[in-house]
Amino acid sequence: MDEDFAKWYTDVVRKAELASYSGVRGCMVVRPYGTALWENIRNDLDARFKALGHENVMMPMFIPEGLLQKEKDHVEGFAPEVAWVTHGGEEKLQERLCVRPTSETLFCDHYKDIIQSYKDLPKLYNQWCSVVRWEKTTRPFLRTMEFFWQEGHTMHETAQQAIDETEQMLNVYADFCVESLAIPVVKGKKTDKEKFAGAESTYTIEALMHDGKALQSGTSHYFGDGFARAFDITFTDRNNTLQYPHQTSWGMSSRVIGAIIMTHGDNSGLVLPPAVAPVQVVIVPIATHKPGVTEKATELCERLAKSFRVKIDLTDNSAGWKFAEYEMKGVPLRLEIGPKDIENNQCVLVRRDNREKTFASLDNLEESIAALLRHLHDALYEKALARREEMTYSVGSLDEMIENAANRPGFIKAMWCGELACEEKLKEVAGVTSRCIPFEQEKISDVCVCCGKPAKNMLYWGKAY
Amino acid sequence: MDEDFAKWYTDVVRKAELASYSGVRGCMVVRPYGTALWENIRNDLDARFKALGHENVMMPMFIPEGLLQKEKDHVEGFAPEVAWVTHGGEEKLQERLCVRPTSETLFCDHYKDIIQSYKDLPKLYNQWCSVVRWEKTTRPFLRTMEFFWQEGHTMHETAQQAIDETEQMLNVYADFCVESLAIPVVKGKKTDKEKFAGAESTYTIEALMHDGKALQSGTSHYFGDGFARAFDITFTDRNNTLQYPHQTSWGMSSRVIGAIIMTHGDNSGLVLPPAVAPVQVVIVPIATHKPGVTEKATELCERLAKSFRVKIDLTDNSAGWKFAEYEMKGVPLRLEIGPKDIENNQCVLVRRDNREKTFASLDNLEESIAALLRHLHDALYEKALARREEMTYSVGSLDEMIENAANRPGFIKAMWCGELACEEKLKEVAGVTSRCIPFEQEKISDVCVCCGKPAKNMLYWGKAY
Numbered sequence: 001m002d003e004d005f006a007k008w009y010t011d012v013v014r015k016a017e018l019a020s021y022s023g024v025r026g027c028m029v030v031r032p033y034g035t036a037l038w039e040n041i042r043n044d045l046d047a048r049f050k051a052l053g054h055e056n057v058m059m060p061m062f063i064p065e066g067l068l069q070k071e072k073d074h075v076e077g078f079a080p081e082v083a084w085v086t087h088g089g090e091e092k093l094q095e096r097l098c099v100r101p102t103s104e105t106l107f108c109d110h111y112k113d114i115i116q117s118y119k120d121l122p123k124l125y126n127q128w129c130s131v132v133r134w135e136k137t138t139r140p141f142l143r144t145m146e147f148f149w150q151e152g153h154t155m156h157e158t159a160q161q162a163i164d165e166t167e168q169m170l171n172v173y174a175d176f177c178v179e180s181l182a183i184p185v186v187k188g189k190k191t192d193k194e195k196f197a198g199a200e201s202t203y204t205i206e207a208l209m210h211d212g213k214a215l216q217s218g219t220s221h222y223f224g225d226g227f228a229r230a231f232d233i234t235f236t237d238r239n240n241t242l243q244y245p246h247q248t249s250w251g252m253s254s255r256v257i258g259a260i261i262m263t264h265g266d267n268s269g270l271v272l273p274p275a276v277a278p279v280q281v282v283i284v285p286i287a288t289h290k291p292g293v294t295e296k297a298t299e300l301c302e303r304l305a306k307s308f309r310v311k312i313d314l315t316d317n318s319a320g321w322k323f324a325e326y327e328m329k330g331v332p333l334r335l336e337i338g339p340k341d342i343e344n345n346q347c348v349l350v351r352r353d354n355r356e357k358t359f360a361s362l363d364n365l366e367e368s369i370a371a372l373l374r375h376l377h378d379a380l381y382e383k384a385l386a387r388r389e390e391m392t393y394s395v396g397s398l399d400e401m402i403e404n405a406a407n408r409p410g411f412i413k414a415m416w417c418g419e420l421a422c423e424e425k426l427k428e429v430a431g432v433t434s435r436c437i438p439f440e441q442e443k444i445s446d447v448c449v450c451c452g453k454p455a456k457n458m459l460y461w462g463k464a465y
Numbered sequence: 466m467d468e469d470f471a472k473w474y475t476d477v478v479r480k481a482e483l484a485s486y487s488g489v490r491g492c493m494v495v496r497p498y499g500t501a502l503w504e505n506i507r508n509d510l511d512a513r514f515k516a517l518g519h520e521n522v523m524m525p526m527f528i529p530e531g532l533l534q535k536e537k538d539h540v541e542g543f544a545p546e547v548a549w550v551t552h553g554g555e556e557k558l559q560e561r562l563c564v565r566p567t568s569e570t571l572f573c574d575h576y577k578d579i580i581q582s583y584k585d586l587p588k589l590y591n592q593w594c595s596v597v598r599w600e601k602t603t604r605p606f607l608r609t610m611e612f613f614w615q616e617g618h619t620m621h622e623t624a625q626q627a628i629d630e631t632e633q634m635l636n637v638y639a640d641f642c643v644e645s646l647a648i649p650v651v652k653g654k655k656t657d658k659e660k661f662a663g664a665e666s667t668y669t670i671e672a673l674m675h676d677g678k679a680l681q682s683g684t685s686h687y688f689g690d691g692f693a694r695a696f697d698i699t700f701t702d703r704n705n706t707l708q709y710p711h712q713t714s715w716g717m718s719s720r721v722i723g724a725i726i727m728t729h730g731d732n733s734g735l736v737l738p739p740a741v742a743p744v745q746v747v748i749v750p751i752a753t754h755k756p757g758v759t760e761k762a763t764e765l766c767e768r769l770a771k772s773f774r775v776k777i778d779l780t781d782n783s784a785g786w787k788f789a790e791y792e793m794k795g796v797p798l799r800l801e802i803g804p805k806d807i808e809n810n811q812c813v814l815v816r817r818d819n820r821e822k823t824f825a826s827l828d829n830l831e832e833s834i835a836a837l838l839r840h841l842h843d844a845l846y847e848k849a850l851a852r853r854e855e856m857t858y859s860v861g862s863l864d865e866m867i868e869n870a871a872n873r874p875g876f877i878k879a880m881w882c883g884e885l886a887c888e889e890k891l892k893e894v895a896g897v898t899s900r901c902i903p904f905e906q907e908k909i910s911d912v913c914v915c916c917g918k919p920a921k922n923m924l925y926w927g928k929a930y
Contacts, residue, residue, distance in 0.1 A: 020575070020578065020579075022524070022525050022571070022574065022575065023529065023532055023571075023574045024525040024527050024528070024529060024532075024562070024571075027525035027526075027527060028525070029522065029523070029524055029525070029571075029575050030522060030523035030524075031522055032520035032521065032522055032590070034523075035520070035521045035522050035523050036520070036521070038523070039521065055497035055500070055501070056497065056500045056501070056504065057494065057495060057496060057497055057500050058494070058495035058499075058500050058503070058595075058613060059487070059494055059495075060487050060489040060492035060493070060494070060611055061492075061526075061564075061595060061597070061611055062489050062492060062548075062611070063489070064488065064489060067488055067489075079554075080554045080555060081554050082553075082554065083527075083550045083552070083553050083562075084550060084551060084552040084553075085548045085549060085550050085551075085564065086549065086550075086551045086552065087548070087549040087551065088547075088548050088549075088599035089544075089545045089546050089547065089599045090545060091599075097489070097548075099526075099550065099564070106487070106488075106489075106494075109487065109488045110485070110487065110494050113485065114485075125497070129595075130523075130526060130594075132526070134553035134554045134556075146525055146526055146527070148523060
């Protein structure tokens with residue numbers, strides 16, 4: 001992975017059987033192992049959303065051209081990258097339909113019909129679906145023409161309630177990354193240049209990959225009442241006055257699978273955080289020609305299946321082949337059991353991250369496995385955090401920025417005046433983009449790293465996926 | 466519902482807040498209540514598929530025109546009703562893409578890459594997604610341009626294994642309808658005229674709606690090796706010979722929500738089978754101005770939430786309004802609790818189907834509710850079965866068929882010679898289509914109801930959604 005990170009990435013995606021290229025340009029086939037991983041991510045996030053009162057809906061996949069055009073900034077941002085349906089069967093359509101690149105316009109069209117009074121608010125909707133953006137260059141999970149995601153779309157009585165929702169959902173994403181994916185993230189706000197088309201402000205969580213490049217892992221947008229005005233959505237408030245509601249949207253996509261691969265993976269392949277791993281424990285029986293081994297291993301599998309996602313490999317491949325296979329697939333724990341272990345009422349547990357071996361009694365095996373999975377999760381997080389901290393540094397001048405951006409991958413902290421011109425110049429001369437204005441600010445100097453004028457904020461800069 | 470069944474249907478869809486029309490022609494917005502119902506259906510079916518070894522995948526939503534054309538019968542069946550993407554952003558595509566109407570071609574394109582040896586078989590894949598068919602007239606759930614479904618696609622070593630899979634999955638659908646939806650179905654085979662484009666044979670389950678019209682509720686197709694030959698998918702068999710694998714596909718869609726509505730619904734609205742109802746028990750506290758009522762009802766809700774999908778309505782709407790609202794939404798059980806009930810350590814349980822009231826002790830309330838939900842499910846099934854039997858009858862001559870088809874809604878059993886000409890004539894003169902050749906055959910007469918030549922099979926005929 002140190003020699004050619006990009007090749008390592010695509011090799012892992014292919015060899016771990018997460019996804020493969022399809023015959024459709026820019027689209028991937030997400031294979032059973034990748035789909036199971038995505039389903040675990042979906043179920044985890046979905047439970048977090050529902051616990052906060054959100055409800056799922058299913059919107060159409062098409063947006064008529066006229067509907068897409070209703071909000072000016074939004075259509076400018078998305079029209080250049082949508083797929084257009086122009087014919088239904090033999091018939092040419094009077095109005096083109098685009099395949100949704102995101103669904104603000106569809107939700108607004110529906111909200112117009114169902115919001116009349118403050119009693120109808122808040123509306124806290126979410127949907128799980130795929131969307132399409134016409135990308136030139138694509139890589140599995142990181143950037144594909146069609147990708148899988150959830151998009152939350154909410155409407156509120158007041159601006160403050162919508163802002164609170166925007167922040168709450170960013171925190172849900174951050175907590176999910178930490179608690180379930182073992183990925184540390186920086187929370188912050190996007191600059192105007194980088195914000196979502198049509199949003200007043202965009203919040204983001206940014207993760208740092210193994211190669212020092214940033215990955216935007218989830219975003220949450222505050223729209224004010226801009227779309228509500230464009231779509232003429234009004235409600236009667238508590239004082240019987242007509243008002244525009246305030247809106248948010250927030251999304252996390254199958255990109256996070258890319259984040260998992262590039263945060264935790266190593267030269268043997270994938271390393272999966274236990275909370276979302278399709279298989280948490282793989283049982284590899286040793287010396288299966290000896291009587292009783294297969295039976296005992298199968299019995300263990302049935303027992304453990306009550307507490308964990310467990311798989312037993314009874315194929316006639318060699319034990320060594322199996323070890324390599326499940327390391328490639330990032331299974332957190334391997335359980336080996338052979339004739340001697342059975343005699344001693346024990347088994348061997350091997351952690352995927354550090355290969356540490358433990359002999360565990362079969363009596364309280366569930367406790368031992370649960371503890372090891374917890375330790376593994378914590379170790380993944382600590383390791384990723386330590387690497388991110390090692391790769392995060394400050395620069396004080398433009399020269400320093402240029403030199404470091406060229407030679408030292410990572411998050412670069414630097415002051416900024418707030419002007420688009422400086423943001424564009426830094427991209428041009430140093431090849432970095434602003435990742436976010438972190439909520440946790442620190443003062444590196446008084447002046448903008450680019451123009452030397454008084455600085456407004458400290459930003460994270462970097463190269464990004 | 467007896468006066469205008471079609472209007473009753475759309476009223477129930479709208480008032481129960483299952484779905485609403487969208488601004489996109491022929492597409493619906495599935496609202497939170499409808500989506501929760503679909504998620505319960507999905508989770509139930511998904512568990513049944515996985516228990517039989519099936520794995521989920523996620524395929525692209527687009528099919529390049531050249532790929533769709535590879536199997537001749539298939540493209541003839543589907544090309545007239547697909548949506549065509551011709552432009553990506555500003556750029557005109559060299560090859561048009563259709564939005565998948567079904568995904569046999571995509572699965573075959575993938576199977577070609579991953580099937581080499583008999584060791585790679587069977588492949589038992591499924592996906593949950595939406596598909597698009599350019600329909601002229603649409604009705605929510607029953608026929609929409611975009612609809613939600615699952616499509617299983619499997620590959621097998623031998624024809625017999627594929628035929629077994631086709632039958633197994635039809636049985637899974639039938640069991641699901643009976644056990645989870647309380648809908649009786651007739652299992653059978655489609656005639657050649659009615660089978661799926663490209664299939665060797667199509668199996669179907671047919672349900673009878675309240676108005677005597679049939680609803681095809683799930684289909685399972687056996688393809689032989691037709692697609693495998695068209696896509697050049699081969700494998701090395703156990704004798705080291707190159708073979709074509711044998712294929713199936715099977716699907717159930719959001720149409721089954723239409724079947725639920727039209728099988729169990731009544732003049733007060735929806736009636737939902739407990740296994741898939743988003744809310745199984747709704748708690749309506751009575752006389753909430755009296756001290757302790759709201760607290761006790763809330764406490765009960767928290768307790769019952771451990772065993773059931775339960776909701777409490779604490780809004781200031783009247784109890785009568787709430788009763789009507791949850792009857793419209795088809796919630797299987799209503800739990801009423803007021804000051805006197807609390808004194809007596811009891812509550813009132815009211816069944817949605819027959820309004821039967823039971824006083825139940827709070828001590829073993831979980832058992833009482835579970836029993837009532839079971840009885841309600843059984844009663845729904847028995848009632849639907851009795852109605853279907855009452856509405857199923859035999860005819861022996863063409864005149865009898867014409868007269869009955871015009872005046873007596875239901876399943877019409879009649880003998881058939883096997884000729885397409887007779888099938889077409891029956892459609893023309895009696896307005897009926899063949900629903901299926903039921904697996905359970907009976908002999909009504911020796912001759913075809915249409916031409917009088919020797920009969921091959923007894924068929925179910927009828928008008929259908």
